[in-house]
Amino acid sequence: MEQVLYSECLQPFEGQLTNPALRETIDQMKAFVAVPTLTLLNWSDSEIAVPLVLEVALPPLGNVDGVDIREKEPVVVVFSTSGYPRIAPKVFTDRLDFPDSVSPHMFLRNDGRPPGFCLVRGGLSAANEWYSNKRISDVLIRVSNWLRDAACGELALNGDSFDPLRLTSYEGTVTYDYDQLAKIVRQSSSLYLNGNFARLQFELKNTKDSFNRTLIQVVPLDKLEAEQAHEAEEGRKSKDDPTRKVLCRGLLIWSESDTPIDRYNVELPKDWDTFKNEFCGQHLIDAEALEQELCRPQSGFYVYVPIIVAIKRPKTVFGFSDAIEFINFELEQKEDPDYPDRMDPGAPLSYSSHVQPLTPAKAAAISGFNYMQEKETLIAGAGALGSKIALHLIKCGARLLIADDDWLLPHNLVRHGLNAAYTFHYKAKAMAREAIRLFPNETVRVTPFAAKADILLQKDLGEVCSRILDFTASGSFQNELIKADIGEGIEVARGYLSDTGQLGILLVEGAGRNPRIDDLQAQLYHHAIQDTQVSAWLRRESELNSKTDLVTVGVGCHSDTTVLSDDIISVHAGIMSGLVKSASQAPPSKEGMVYLNQVSQEPFFQSATARHTFLPVDVMASQNPSDWEIRFSSGIVDLLKAQMRQASPNETGGVLIGCANFKTKTIHVTGLVDAPPDSKADRCCFFRGKEGLAQTVQHITEATGGQIGYIGEWHSHPKGPDAMSGTDTETVTRFKKTYQQEVTPLPVFLLIVTPRAVLPFVF
Template sequence: MEELYSSTLEVFQEKIGNPALQDSLNEICKYLSIPTPLLYKWDEGRIALAADIDVNLPSLKNYEDIDIRAVEPILMVFSLEKYPSTPPLITTDRTSFPKNNLAHLYIATEGKPPALCLVRGNFADWYARKRPQDLIKRIGNWFQDAATGNLSLDGEQFDPLRLENYTGILIYDYDKLAQTVNKKEDFLQDGNFAIVLFKRTADSTYKFVKFITESNYSETIEEVDEARKKKSQALQTDHYHIGYLIWGNEQDSFNKYLIKPPKNWDELKRYSNSYGIDVSLVEAYLSKDDKNYHKGVPIILAIRRPLKVIGFESEIEFSNHVAILDYTDKKDGQIVDDATVYLFSHNQSLNKAKAKIISGENEVTIGESIVIGCGALGSKIIMHLARGGQKNFLLFDPDKISSHNLVRHALLGEQLGMNKATALVSAIEGIFPDQETDCVAISTQFNPKVDNDFYEKFRWIFDFSASENVFNFLVNSSNTSTKVCQAYISDKGNLGLMFIEGENRNPRIDDQQAYLYSLSKEVDWISDWLKRENIIGEKNSTNITVGVGCNSETTILADDTISSHAAHFSKIIKRKNIIEQAEGSLNVYRIIDNEDEYSINAETILVPPFTIITAKNDPSWTIRLAEGITNNMLKTSAKAGKSEIGGIFIGVVNYKTKTIHVVDLIDAPPDSTANEICFHRGYNGLSELVGKITKSSGSQLGYVGEWHSHPHGPNCLSATDYETIDKFKAEFNSLLTPLPVFITIVTPEGILPYVFSS
């Protein structure tokens, strides 16, 4: 007669007070035609229902003659109080069940049969959407898959052990340990083990630090001893544990599953031997030469499987344990048999490739990048990019993390007092502990005096500094091979703007800024925003700073607002590495936040390249004309025929960069006069029209110059033109902010600009 696990259990005869559980038991018994249910006490708070499951076996024979039968006895273990939020545990009830030959069985709890791993993923989530009858069908299918050899979905890979009830976690890079095993990089000559330094980061979590080798042994042990001394003095220190990676003969592979984990040292030795791993050398070393001052000793057994382990690129499966060894457990070159051993799980340390896969961003490669500004916005964008596997950054920021920064910065209190760039690099290195991050921190201001050849090595320059000085440098840089991206937040956090330059840096970030201002003529929210910024600027200074830094304690801005902008901007950056385009992109992220509404509007405005002309008389000045400006001048001139004609330029003047942006034209006023040799620009209505544009743009746009045609030549300024220029100089010098005199003539040879500084 078949021996059953349930024969060792006590019969449960109490009343079930959980209505949902009672209903499910009734459904199961009805579905399986069980007239009188057999219920047993499983443990405190749980009961087990015994049932028989019909299995559809192969017509010829079972896969590899595995002992799966046409009727399989099972135990369905239910929580008396937590069901159905806690789903049932399904175990075999047959003591002779071939548990060592099957995948998808959980390692058994002491004295209990192994549980079936019924689904990939979260079983509780699966069961939440299913009926008890569905569970019975899935159990039958599991046994059928076992009988036909289909438990593993990929027959070309090996299913690893299923872990449950493990005590803690060992964090390490699988490939790094597998490489050490395959290359037999043993600590002792002709040995079968390597020594690994772990750092305990939580009570039961050990993180890989490095391999201890002959070359670094002395300095590592000194480091461990220094930590021990600090601990003895009750000082804060790292908790180091020296562990051991042990392997067997590379010729021997094993496909069996030992589902009963070792609980003590003697069981660990027998467990290891069953996989061809001899631990005697490690045992001798542990008892005499081990330098651990903590009791926990990580032990990692490298089990060689016949196929590559699912999810990895090697045939090695690691079985992870921690032995608790006091000095009294070490005697005569051996470890006492009853020394406690715990089962641990492996957690794969993150690397760049894995981060990309998890993020679903395999195609994104940003490349080497300079980042200017590691404050609230910059830090969040960089951490978004880093967590997605992007990590080749040269970070610039001179500031340290202050207490008030913690309200909005991506980093936390542990970095208080650290330089922002340095702290970010440290955080990124912590994400990828076993891989070079290629991140460098510069704890000074961004240096614009460095040769342009240096910047040409980088694919991107990201400016999150909200600095006019940095803005001007980026505008003046002659480097055209590096993409420039600038982002800032304005309008009390309700507006985020990101400018990404076009091909060969045309349009540049200043072109796009001027283009944005020009949209105030047609887009109400842009006009309203610029007017608000103008009011703020008038209260504080004569200049408007469109864009807000978050470094001041007086800046009122919530963390979730910054995070919202940062998440949007990082997605835009990633997209721009996949979708290449010649135009610049002006990316707008608006938050509408008032008593009646909270909503978000995002749009991307493509900005065409600007026409770039150097002043004929003074090459230090550059004129950048928005799309359509030159064509409109040429069309207007052609329409006038033999008569001269002219108009007004609307735009922005930047003395620092010596750039004039022209974004719009105004026709000559109606009182203007012209003939074949002369054009006199009139005044009627001009001041009011320019004033309207200036007001609509929050004083960002205004009169910057004017043009007229020379249909018959000369191809230069005439004597009359010079007289007009002298008058303009005298007039412009009296302005609060003097303007250069900017005159352009349209001649048969082309468009000829002239700029005269006031």
């Protein structure tokens, strides 16, 4: 019997091909199939169809499962007359009896036309992109290979999974969590006992560009009245109320049989009769009870009813976690006028595309980085820098506790991670709301704390937090964080901007908070003595802050006079976020890290990141009751002992350099200056000289922008005692009188080194 071709019902194309690329392509097709002419037919007002026959290399032992693929297969190639080659050609089988029910990778039949071949995973837009650097011969070869693979049973890319239907011509989208509905089907969690359907509540989200229904909840039988009350409450709200939700009811139906369906139905029903009696029947689904529920008085269904059909497949559906494929219909409800308890057989159906809601796990998978942890990460400061970093982490699945007591003001929007909808809201609360918008079906991902972050440091953070990230640009909060007893199990990092925003600095503490953020900052400043780039930065900061000897802790954006562009903030935020994420996956490090990200405008916009590592410091308490703590950079204590041994039996000494923080009562010793050549020493005394000392200290102070300088004196007692001598006491008294005359007086810091101890004294 002669096969029936769909192209036989098409009318000849009698127009003129004005598209030169299309004319050239048709000539290439003639050469490919070795025919002198090709017939051009009308496919639509803007498309032409070209029927031709392709040769297929069938398996020598016969087609798998006897599938009816032939050595010569007629196909129809469809071109857009004006959009080609930007719009890729589509290829359809020309056989009306083509075995589409056993062939994955075929689009649905539409308007009585045969199904099309899915040649590129991702649909028509992906096909356009694929064709951008291909020729028509590549398309025809791909179709021929598709047919060969179908004959060999090798169309599925992954033999362990089931390829779902290729759906096109959607009339909207429906959003739900696949795993949630699959669990309902597997557990047969029906609305009624021994039933095969569940009742769903959706929120209708319409815009000028899209039509969406998002699943809000699965409604059990004892919650039907509450569901109706909720819908009524939302319906009473003004249409101008931004909190108003348009709610509707839908259904999920499945087969009570566990028999899997392995055949494809590429012609979905367009009316209720076909849906109930053919489609559901083919998939072993009894839709009788579903129809009764739809027609039940006071059932509360609106005119348009989403109906999700679960089809049990023999293998796990590709891209999902279970062997269930969902087809999403929308019924335009009409009761049969002759039978009030029945649906009108002609009630129309359309179908929608499934959209998986964004979950933290999905966000982590998409971003390629899993930041999902049991405990929260505390982010102190949700300003321009902190908000952007927080959003990066949220989109990796992080659970955050965000502390900020400031509002989002209009000028903040130039650099902030949030948009204008949150103006005059507390930043912390706005960040929490943004997380809810990202993950509407999740429990709380962001806990807001709209108060001073240092209040949280007084709580037992170890119970809820695994990490503290400080982006406050606040010296006051830094001091509180330094002094806070947060326990050794919490990791701490601090990020801020300096150098008018061109330099991003991230300090990452070592294990057990040693080295601490203030240790890292002091050692970074000391590093300027040998690093010209760090020195140049500190010198610039010193010039900008000529009235004080403090480096700007951080560039804040509280004022609308701060000149700093959003792209620079974004670069720093992206770098710091990446570093924080990397640190979260690495084992605890004994070393502390300082990352410097420099943005420059010349010769073009660019950034470069450098890393400096610092070893744990030696920590000692003052011997006298002054509450001061002294923190020695790694190696300094060993160097002091070595110099004592080398000079023994005589005493020796020198000058200590570093910095002091009166708020935290901390002295950081970052280096030594050896005894000047005019110093004198014997077995009982050491008299530190002055030759060249002032110049050496001045060089250090200038190189570090005034951040590192003279901080104290040290000398040895090689024969003891392990205490201050009378001469030491007199020296301290003399120094105290001298220091009190300074504008910013230093503490009097004296260090005594003996064979048995290193003894710091602070007055």
